[in-house]
Amino acid sequence: MANAAALSWADSAAGKAGCALVASALWLYFFSTLPPTYFVHLNDFPAYYGAATSIASGHPEQLYGNEFKWFTNLPVVALLMRPLAALDYAQAWKFFWWLQVISFVLTYGVLLAFVRRFYAPLSGLHLLASSAIFLCFSPLMLRCLDLGQTTPMMVLLFAGVMFAARSGWVRVSGAVLGFICVIKIPPNLLIILLALRRRVSLALPAAAVVVAAVMLSFALFGSELVSQFFERVVAENFGRSEAAFNNQSFEGALMRVFTDRGLADWTTTERPLPVTIGVVSLAMALAALLYLRAPGFLVPSRLASDADPREGSLELETAIGVAVMLLLFPVVWIHYYLFLAVPLTLLPFWWIARDLSRPAWLLALLALALWFASGTQSHENTHYAARETEWLFRMAQNRQPLGALLLVVGLSFPLAELAARARNK
Numbered sequence: 001m002a003n004a005a006a007l008s009w010a011d012s013a014a015g016k017a018g019c020a021l022v023a024s025a026l027w028l029y030f031f032s033t034l035p036p037t038y039f040v041h042l043n044d045f046p047a048y049y050g051a052a053t054s055i056a057s058g059h060p061e062q063l064y065g066n067e068f069k070w071f072t073n074l075p076v077v078a079l080l081m082r083p084l085a086a087l088d089y090a091q092a093w094k095f096f097w098w099l100q101v102i103s104f105v106l107t108y109g110v111l112l113a114f115v116r117r118f119y120a121p122l123s124g125l126h127l128l129a130s131s132a133i134f135l136c137f138s139p140l141m142l143r144c145l146d147l148g149q150t151t152p153m154m155v156l157l158f159a160g161v162m163f164a165a166r167s168g169w170v171r172v173s174g175a176v177l178g179f180i181c182v183i184k185i186p187p188n189l190l191i192i193l194l195a196l197r198r199r200v201s202l203a204l205p206a207a208a209v210v211v212a213a214v215m216l217s218f219a220l221f222g223s224e225l226v227s228q229f230f231e232r233v234v235a236e237n238f239g240r241s242e243a244a245f246n247n248q249s250f251e252g253a254l255m256r257v258f259t260d261r262g263l264a265d266w267t268t269t270e271r272p273l274p275v276t277i278g279v280v281s282l283a284m285a286l287a288a289l290l291y292l293r294a295p296g297f298l299v300p301s302r303l304a305s306d307a308d309p310r311e312g313s314l315e316l317e318t319a320i321g322v323a324v325m326l327l328l329f330p331v332v333w334i335h336y337y338l339f340l341a342v343p344l345t346l347l348p349f350w351w352i353a354r355d356l357s358r359p360a361w362l363l364a365l366l367a368l369a370l371w372f373a374s375g376t377q378s379h380e381n382t383h384y385a386a387r388e389t390e391w392l393f394r395m396a397q398n399r400q401p402l403g404a405l406l407l408v409v410g411l412s413f414p415l416a417e418l419a420a421r422a423r424n425k
Contacts, residue, residue: 019124023131030138037097037145045148047071049085049092051078056085060221064228072233075221076213077183096148103152104141108134110159111345118166118307119349130345136374137341143378144335151335154180158187159342165202166306166314174202178209185233186329186336193321198303238330240268241275245384245397249332250405253398254278263397264385283328286408290320293412294419304422311418315350316411319343323373323407326400337373337400340407344370356414366410372403 051071054062055078063071063078071078084092108130115130116122144151157180164173181188188210194203217226241251243261254275255261261269290297304311322339326332351358376399387393 016124019128023124023128026131026135030135030141033138033142034101035142035145037148043147045093045096048081048096048148048150049089052081052084052092055079055082060225063225064232072229074182074213074217074229075225076217079220093148097145100141100144100149100152103156107152107156107159107342108345110156110163111342114159114163114166114346115349117163119353126349129348133348133370134341134345136370137338139375139377140335140338140341143375144338146378147335149335150183151338154184154187155338155342158339162314162318162342162346170199170201171205174205175209177202178206178213181206181210182213184336186325186332187339189325189329190321193317193324196298197317198300236268239271241271241330242266242268246334246378247331248326248334248337248398248400249329250282250327250401251275251279251330252332253401256394256397260389262385263388263394264381279328279330286324286327289408289412290415293416296419296422297415310354310421312350312354313415313418315343315346316414316418319347320408320411320415323404323411326373326404327408334375334378334400337375337404340373340404344407351414354414354418356417362410362413365406369403369406369410372399373407374403375400 048071051063051073054060060075060078063075084096087095111130111134112122112127115126119126141152143149157176161173161177161180164170164176177187177190181191191203191206191210194206214226217229241255242265243252243255243259243263244266245256245263247255251271255272256263258272258274258278259269287298304313306312306314319340322343326337326340384397
């Protein structure tokens with residue numbers, strides 16, 4: 001009765017106005033917390049600007065030099081940075097900074113359009129709920145602005161991937177996902193998960209774009225420069241381990257548990273045996289969990305239409321897939337968790353539309369997972385270096401992978417319910 005009364009009030013004129021007012025207040029608070037990094041030049045952006053100037057000056061061989069130590073993309077990506085060289089550093093930084101802010105806001109706009117199109121009508125309660133969930137990830141957005149990261153732009157494209165896939169533009173959606181995978185490495189795992197799910201029309205274009213980017217890099221820049229990329233990024237970051245506070249993969253968490261490596265030390269080291277065992281065990285445990293909860297999930301014999309009012313599962317699959325991606329990749333920076341904002345903002349509307357059970361304990365578990373995964377305010381590197389010998393402080397840096405793990409566990413329950421529906425048809 002209380003829920004019905006609350007919903008009835010939310011649909012009234014006063015309720016809609018109240019929900020819109022609270023949602024606006026949440027956004028105003030977010031804008032009030034934007035960091036002062038608009039006036040300074042930090043961390044990752046110099047690598048992007050350096051890549052732009054090296055291409056503009058005709059010296060691509062400098063891409064992987066020590067002065068651009070944080071440029072960790074394929075050589076062909078440097079061509080996309082080339083327009084930044086038309087501006088001086090300060091102008092380029094401010095342009096780039098605002099581009100990320102606009103991308104974050106537009107991402108929310110795409111998600112609202114998604115809700116309106118597939119879960120119409122768009123009510124005041126929808127507006128409030130979606131704003132509250134989406135803005136839980138604002139600490140990660142602020143981290144992107146501190147660093148000068150491209151992640152908000154990629155998350156905007158990821159929201160576009162979801163919208164296009166649900167709208168039937170599956171191959172276009174796959175191609176855009178492939179572009180994201182060229183810029184950001186961890187989402188490449190999603191291509192494999194999509195292929196396992198028999199979403200071949202989405203996975204193949206994505207894989208084709210990635211392969212095309214590698215081949216184009218060979219054609220335009222030669223094998224030596226591409227080899228430097230694979231040695232520097234693939235071999236160094238994925239063949240070895242690091243315990244730095246901002247590596248929020250499950251492997252990074254285990255490094256903080258089983259080693260005394262510094263929280264502000266990004267020097268990679270040989271992967272200890274307990275860490276290897278832990279990561280392999282987690283991968284097997286996740287596969288077993290998904291198989292036991294829904295035997296046909298990983299490799300289904302058939303795939304229900306995403307528009308199916310009882311079995312369509314794109315939003316759920318994406319949430320689980322992104323959480324698994326964040327857990328299993330060896331190097332996952334804090335801001336990569338911003339990708340979770342897309343499926344998790346949509347998931348409550350999908351859940352209600354599919355008429356799935358919502359026990360209070362499960363909602364509490366998922367709320368806790370959201371709180372952990374969405375992160376907290378990041379500090380200067382010296383803050384972590386000063387306390388890296390404190391065991392509890394080290395463990396506290398593992399909250400995001402814990403959140404991702406709780407998400408997979410929690411979302412296995414609606415997954416099992418969908419599987420039971422499919423069996424009982």
